[in-house]
Amino acid sequence: MADLSIDVNGMKFENPFVIGSGPPGTNANVIARCFEAGWGGVVAKTCALTDTEVINVSPRYGKLRAAKSNEVIGFQNIELISDRPFEDWEADFREIKASYPNKILIASLMESFSEKRWQELTRRSVTAGVDGFELNFSCPHGHPETGMGAAMGQNPMMVEAVTRWVKAAADGRPVWSKLTPNITDIRVPARAAFAGGADGVSAINTILSIIGIDLKTLRPVPTVEGHSVPGGYSAQAVKPIGLRMVQEIALDRPGCEISGIGGVWNSTGAIEFLLVGASTVQVCTGAMLLGYEMVDELKEGLAKFLADHKFANVRAMVGASLPYFTTHHHLVELQAEKRAQRTAANRDLNWGKERITDETARLTSNETAASTAGGNPASSAAAPAAS
Numbered sequence: 001m002a003d004l005s006i007d008v009n010g011m012k013f014e015n016p017f018v019i020g021s022g023p024p025g026t027n028a029n030v031i032a033r034c035f036e037a038g039w040g041g042v043v044a045k046t047c048a049l050t051d052t053e054v055i056n057v058s059p060r061y062g063k064l065r066a067a068k069s070n071e072v073i074g075f076q077n078i079e080l081i082s083d084r085p086f087e088d089w090e091a092d093f094r095e096i097k098a099s100y101p102n103k104i105l106i107a108s109l110m111e112s113f114s115e116k117r118w119q120e121l122t123r124r125s126v127t128a129g130v131d132g133f134e135l136n137f138s139c140p141h142g143h144p145e146t147g148m149g150a151a152m153g154q155n156p157m158m159v160e161a162v163t164r165w166v167k168a169a170a171d172g173r174p175v176w177s178k179l180t181p182n183i184t185d186i187r188v189p190a191r192a193a194f195a196g197g198a199d200g201v202s203a204i205n206t207i208l209s210i211i212g213i214d215l216k217t218l219r220p221v222p223t224v225e226g227h228s229v230p231g232g233y234s235a236q237a238v239k240p241i242g243l244r245m246v247q248e249i250a251l252d253r254p255g256c257e258i259s260g261i262g263g264v265w266n267s268t269g270a271i272e273f274l275l276v277g278a279s280t281v282q283v284c285t286g287a288m289l290l291g292y293e294m295v296d297e298l299k300e301g302l303a304k305f306l307a308d309h310k311f312a313n314v315r316a317m318v319g320a321s322l323p324y325f326t327t328h329h330h331l332v333e334l335q336a337e338k339r340a341q342r343t344a345a346n347r348d349l350n351w352g353k354e355r356i357t358d359e360t361a362r363l364t365s366n367e368t369a370a371s372t373a374g375g376n377p378a379s380s381a382a383a384p385a386a387s
């Protein structure tokens with residue numbers, strides 16, 4: 001297998017594929033399964049200090065299926081952060097790093113707007129041996145009701161302050177701020193995170209949504225005791241939004257580290273995130289619905305892509321599609337320029353630069369259409385000219 005490794009903020013990922021914070025990384029047992037399956041890193045399920053109240057409901061997931069194929073294209077959750085005491089997480093972090101010293105383990109943290117609490121969480125995670133941090137400024141449901149998660153991510157001042165607090169307590173370990181897409185311009189909180197000293201940003205978390213209404217009962221889904229709340233939308237349908245937001249951050253801050261997230265189902269999607277500027281790619285819902293083994297195809301697809309396009313390594317392809325984004329105004333200019341070139345090339349003055357038979361062929365609309373050979377030449381003369 002080709003070398004798929006990438007160094008991001010001093011963390012050496014054996015491949016850029018990372019399990020995104022959520023059920024696939026919710027305790028030491030499942031994190032070990034991710035590593036055994038071949039993922040380069042895991043962002044653990046978000047944790048908080050033990051006295052933060054977390055009570056999950058059930059059911060808490062809903063699926064959106066394609067009308068004809070029944071394939072799951074969208075997924076909504078109203079799940080909270082980890083309901084496990086932080087002491088259990090400290091034990092898990094130690095156990096995982098002891099068993100998998102070369103795999104990258106990132107702690108995902110969430111707390112209230114308190115320097116003391118964020119720094120306690122950070123210091124204790126450093127002591128337990130994690131490689132880096134992701135700050136959850138982006139959970140769109142549940143905790144925003146108490147001023148946490150996306151409520152902070154929508155306030156650039158808070159993003160900057162918390163990032164600075166965590167960075168000061170992280171003992172040199174890298175800190176990624178995970179941004180919410182539930183905002184007008186993602187570049188604003190991204191700039192705030194970098195102003196606070198973030199080493200990178202992760203984007204996107206889930207999009208606030210209502211996955212559907214049960215037409216028999218009139219109740220929203222997922223239905224808990226007859227009621228529901230809007231939740232976080234993920235899976236295949238969100239990939240275009242994730243790609244757009246990663247591209248916006250990458251163009252705004254060239255060379256910054258971005259962990260791209262949202263709807264990755266296969267190597268095509270993962271490669272797309274790398275091409276618009278992500279240096280790692282996280283997968284959460286894909287792993288839940290397709291299984292941890294989906295990483296095999298991610299690795300095979302990326303290795304083939306690198307070889308086909310002759311990229312020396314993964315880093316060399318990061319952001320390779322960014323130069324092809326421009327403004328709509330510029331697209332119009334490019335097209336006008338092209339049209340002018342074509343018109344100029346067809347003027348009589350240009351006859352004589354090639355063999356006359358080639359010049360005749362170039363101006364013939366059905367030159368290669370065998371079906372009209374021997375037909376009425378008038379029909380080809382009447383064909384509309386290419387614009």
Ligand SMILES: Cc1cc2nc3c(=O)[nH]c(=O)nc-3n(C[C@H](O)[C@H](O)[C@H](O)COP(=O)(O)O)c2cc1C
Pocket residue numbers: 020021022023045046075077079080081082108136139178204205206233234235236238261262263264282283284285286
């Ligand atoms: C059931 C579920 C639970 C999640 N829990 C967390 C979480 O605890 N912390 C977090 O930062 N993101 C959480 N996420 C968001 C994912 O990490 C990811 O940002 C989002 O789902 C988009 O990626 P995906 O389409 O690959 O799932 C969760 C997502 C799902 C589906």
